[in-house]
Amino acid sequence: MRKVAVIGAGMTLFRRRLMETPKELCFEATRMALDSAGIELKDVDAVISGSAPDGFDGVHMKGEYYSDGCGAYGKPYMRVFVGGGTGVFSAISGWYHIASGLADIALVVNEEKMSSCQPHPQSVFAHIWDPILDRPLKPNLIWIFAMEMNRYMTVHKIKKEDIALVAVKNKRNAVDHPCAQLADPNITVDDVLNSEVLAWPVQRLDISPPSDGAAALVMASEDAVKRLHVETPVWMKGVGWCIDSTMWTDRDLYFPEYVARAAKMAYKMAKIDNPRKQIDFAEPYDPFDYKELHHMEGLLLAKKGEAPIMTREGVTQRDGDLPTCPSGGLLGVGNPIAATMGVKIGELYWQLSGQAGKRQIPHEIKTGVTNAWGDLMQYGAVAVMGV
Amino acid sequence: MTFIEKTTDHRKLRRWEGNIEADYIYTSGLAGERFFTELRKNGRILATHCPRCDLTYLPPRMYCERCLAELRDWKEVPATGRVEAFTVARLDEEGHEAPEPQVWAFIKFPGIHGGFVHIVAAPEEKVKRGLEVRPRLKPQPLRTGEITDIEAFEPAEH
Amino acid sequence: MGQTPQKWPGIELSNDDLLNKKVTQTRYHPRAKFSWSAGEAMSRFLNELKEGRLIGRECKHCNKILFPPRMFCEQCFKPTSKWVYIKDTGTIQTYSISYLDKDAKRITNPIYVGVVSIDGASEKMGIMHYFGEVTKDTIHIGMKVKAKWKPPLERTGSILDIEYFRPLKEGEQ
Ligand SMILES: [Zn+2]
Numbered sequence: 001m002r003k004v005a006v007i008g009a010g011m012t013l014f015r016r017r018l019m020e021t022p023k024e025l026c027f028e029a030t031r032m033a034l035d036s037a038g039i040e041l042k043d044v045d046a047v048i049s050g051s052a053p054d055g056f057d058g059v060h061m062k063g064e065y066y067s068d069g070c071g072a073y074g075k076p077y078m079r080v081f082v083g084g085g086t087g088v089f090s091a092i093s094g095w096y097h098i099a100s101g102l103a104d105i106a107l108v109v110n111e112e113k114m115s116s117c118q119p120h121p122q123s124v125f126a127h128i129w130d131p132i133l134d135r136p137l138k139p140n141l142i143w144i145f146a147m148e149m150n151r152y153m154t155v156h157k158i159k160k161e162d163i164a165l166v167a168v169k170n171k172r173n174a175v176d177h178p179c180a181q182l183a184d185p186n187i188t189v190d191d192v193l194n195s196e197v198l199a200w201p202v203q204r205l206d207i208s209p210p211s212d213g214a215a216a217l218v219m220a221s222e223d224a225v226k227r228l229h230v231e232t233p234v235w236m237k238g239v240g241w242c243i244d245s246t247m248w249t250d251r252d253l254y255f256p257e258y259v260a261r262a263a264k265m266a267y268k269m270a271k272i273d274n275p276r277k278q279i280d281f282a283e284p285y286d287p288f289d290y291k292e293l294h295h296m297e298g299l300l301l302a303k304k305g306e307a308p309i310m311t312r313e314g315v316t317q318r319d320g321d322l323p324t325c326p327s328g329g330l331l332g333v334g335n336p337i338a339a340t341m342g343v344k345i346g347e348l349y350w351q352l353s354g355q356a357g358k359r360q361i362p363h364e365i366k367t368g369v370t371n372a373w374g375d376l377m378q379y380g381a382v383a384v385m386g387v
Numbered sequence: 388m389t390f391i392e393k394t395t396d397h398r399k400l401r402r403w404e405g406n407i408e409a410d411y412i413y414t415s416g417l418a419g420e421r422f423f424t425e426l427r428k429n430g431r432i433l434a435t436h437c438p439r440c441d442l443t444y445l446p447p448r449m450y451c452e453r454c455l456a457e458l459r460d461w462k463e464v465p466a467t468g469r470v471e472a473f474t475v476a477r478l479d480e481e482g483h484e485a486p487e488p489q490v491w492a493f494i495k496f497p498g499i500h501g502g503f504v505h506i507v508a509a510p511e512e513k514v515k516r517g518l519e520v521r522p523r524l525k526p527q528p529l530r531t532g533e534i535t536d537i538e539a540f541e542p543a544e545h
Numbered sequence: 546m547g548q549t550p551q552k553w554p555g556i557e558l559s560n561d562d563l564l565n566k567k568v569t570q571t572r573y574h575p576r577a578k579f580s581w582s583a584g585e586a587m588s589r590f591l592n593e594l595k596e597g598r599l600i601g602r603e604c605k606h607c608n609k610i611l612f613p614p615r616m617f618c619e620q621c622f623k624p625t626s627k628w629v630y631i632k633d634t635g636t637i638q639t640y641s642i643s644y645l646d647k648d649a650k651r652i653t654n655p656i657y658v659g660v661v662s663i664d665g666a667s668e669k670m671g672i673m674h675y676f677g678e679v680t681k682d683t684i685h686i687g688m689k690v691k692a693k694w695k696p697p698l699e700r701t702g703s704i705l706d707i708e709y710f711r712p713l714k715e716g717e718q
C-alpha cells in the first residue's frame with residue numbers, strides 16, 4: 001500500500017441554519033481545501049463525498065445532486081455513507097483510492113444541511129429505526145443515547161458531574177474555533193447539570209446541536225507530496241472500521257466493542273502497540289458528552305470506566321498530557337453529521353501541520369487519533385494520523 | 388443452505404404499514420437568491436458566466452463546475468429560447484390519467500449552458516424540436532421567487 | 546504553494562428568516578407511503594404476540610436462543626434451527642425517562658423506556674419497550690419486570706400488544 005497524506009483542508013461555518021444550498025456549501029469547503037493545498041481542480045484524480053441520510057437535505061441521491069460543488073465533474077466519483085461514521089469513513093475511502101494506486105490526488109468532501117428538514121431533523125431520525133420492532137413505540141433518537149449513557153454510568157458508577165466536564169471542556173475549547181456554533185467561554189458544570197432534562201440522563205447541554213455545514217480535504221500520494229513540494233504533509237498512519245450487531249438490543253451498551261476492533265485495526269497498521277503512550281492527542285467523536293468518554297475507552301486511550309477520571313484530573317485539557325477534542329468537538333463547534341470531518345480529520349490535519357492557530361496544542365505533537373460513530377450505535381471508523 | 392422452515396400459508400405472513408413523514412424548506416442559496424429575486428421583482432432571467440471556461444450557467448451557479456472558480460459575472464438570458472427535447476405526459480404523478488396531456492420540454496437559450504425543464508403551453512401537435520419559446524411569467528404581485536413564477540413557456544410570436 | 550484558510554464561509558439565517566420567507570425558498574411535503582413485508586421471522590413473532598406469547602429462534606451451532614427471532618444467525622451465518630417459546634419476564638438492562646416525544650416536542654408526563662432482556666433467551670437478548678407502574682425513584686437497571694399485555698381482543702399482532710413491562714411481583718413467574 002502506498003503512503004497517503006492530507007495536504008489541505010477547508011470547512012464552512014457550522015450553524016443551525018445556513019443560507020447556502022448543499023451544492024454551495026460543498027463548493028465553499030472544496031475551494032478552501034484546494035487553495036490551502038495550493039492546487040487546482042485539474043490536479044485532482046478522484047473525488048469522494050460523504051453525507052448522512054438524504055432525508056436531512058431532502059434531496060434523494062444527494063451525492064449526485066451536489067457533486068458539481070465537490071469538483072466531481074468528469075472525474076471518478078463516489079459517495080460513501082455509514083451514518084455518523086461517515087465523518088471519518090469518507091477520509092478512509094479517500095485513503096484507499098490513493099493507497100491502492102488508483103489516484104494520486106483525491107478530494108474528500110462531506111456535507112450536511114439539516115435545516116431543510118422541518119420542523120426539526122428529529123422527524124427524519126425517526127425513520128432510521130426498525131419499522132416493526134421499534135417505530136411503533138414512537139422513539140426519539142435521543143432515547144438510544146440516553147439508554148447507552150445510563151448503562152455506561154451505571155456499570156462504572158460514573159457521576160453526571162464527571163460527564164458534564166466534557167461538555168464544559170469542549171464548549172470552552174470551541175471558543176477558539178472560527179466556525180463554532182455553540183462555543184461558550186463561561187460555561188460551568190452546574191450549567192450542564194441544571195439544563196433542561198430531555199431524556200434522563202441526557203440534558204440539553206449534554207448534546208451537540210444539529211447544524212448545516214461542509215468540510216473538505218485534499219489527500220495525496222507520497223509522489224504527489226514530493227512533486228508539489230508540500231511542506232507540512234500529515235500522513236494517514238492507520239485506518240480501521242467495524243460494525244457490530246444491528247440488533248442493538250442484544251448487546252451490552254456499556255462498551256463500544258466495535259470501536260475497539262476498528263482501533264486495533266488502525267493501530268496495527270500504524271505500528272502502535274501502546275496507544276496511551278504513543279498517541280499525543282485525540283479527537284474522539286463527541287455528539288454527546290459521555291460519547292467522548294465512551295470513545296476514549298473504545299480507542300483504548302483509557303481503561304474501561306477510567307476516561308471520566310482522566311477528564312476530572314485535567315489530562316484531556318488542551319494543555320494536558322492527552323488533549324481530547326482541542327477543536328471544541330461536535331459539542332462546541334456543531335454537528336452537521338458527515339461534515340464533522342472538519343473537526344475530526346480536519347482538526348488532526350490542522351494540529352499536526354501547526355495550522356490550528358489559537359487552538360494549537362501548546363506542546364509537541366506527532367501522532368493523533370480520531371473516530372466517528374454511527375448508524376444505530378454500531379458503526380466505528382478510526383484514523384491515526386501523524387507527521 | 389437456505390432457511391430451514393418456510394411459511395407456505397400466505398395468510399400468516401404479515402405486512403406492516405407506515406410512511407416516512409417529513410417537511411422541507413429549501414433555501415435558494417447565494418446564486419439562487421439573486422436569480423429568484425430578480426425574477427420576482429423585475430421579471431428578468433439571469434445566468435452566471437465563467438470567463439476562464441467561457442461557459443454561461445443557467446440556472447446560475449455561484450461556481451464553475453469545470454474549474455471550481457467562484458463566479459461573479461452575471462448576465463441576462465436572451466428572451467427567446469428553443470425546445471431542445473420534449474415529452475407529453477398523459478399520466479399524473481400518481482399514475483392516473485391526467486385530465487389533459489401536458490407538454491414538458493427542456494428549453495435552451497443561445498449561448499447559454501444548461502436551461503430549464505418546464506411546461507410548454509401549446510397543443511402537443513404544435514411542439515417540435517427547435518420551436519422558439521418565451522417564458523410567460525405570473526403577474527408581478529403574485530410572484531414568490533420560485534421556479535413556478537414562470538407559469539409556462541409559450542411559442543414565440545414573430 | 547498552499548496557505549492556511551483565513552476566511553470561513555457561511556451566511557447564518559434565523560428561524561424567522563426561514564419560516565417567514567425573508568429569503569427566497571421552495572417548500573415541499575413528500576408523500577412516501579410504505580408497506581413493509583415482515584418476512585418469515587417477524588411474521589411469526591407478531592402472530593405470537595397476538596396470542597400473548599414471546600418466541601425466539603434457536604441457533605444450534607452457537608447454542609443460543611436468539612431474540613428478537615431471526616431466520617439466520619449473524620454470527621455463524623447459518624440458518625437458525627427451531628422456534629422456542631420464551632418467557633414474558635426479564636431484566637431491565639438500561640432505561641431512559643423521556644420528556645420528549647418523537648418530534649422533539651416537550652411532554653409533561655414522561656415516557657419510561659428502555660431495553661429489557663427476556664428470560665429464556667440468551668444473555669442480554671431483548672427488546673426496547675416502555676416501562677409502567679414505576680417511578681423515577683423505583684426504576685433501576687437490573688429490575689425484574691413482566692409484560693403487561695393488552696386484553697386478547699384488543700391485540701393486533703404488534704409490539705404494542707404489550708402495553709409495557711411492569712415490576713415483577715414477589716413470587717410471580
Ligand atoms: Zn470555469
Ligand SMILES: [Zn+2]
Pocket residue numbers: 604605606607608618619620621622623
Ligand atoms: Zn449461530
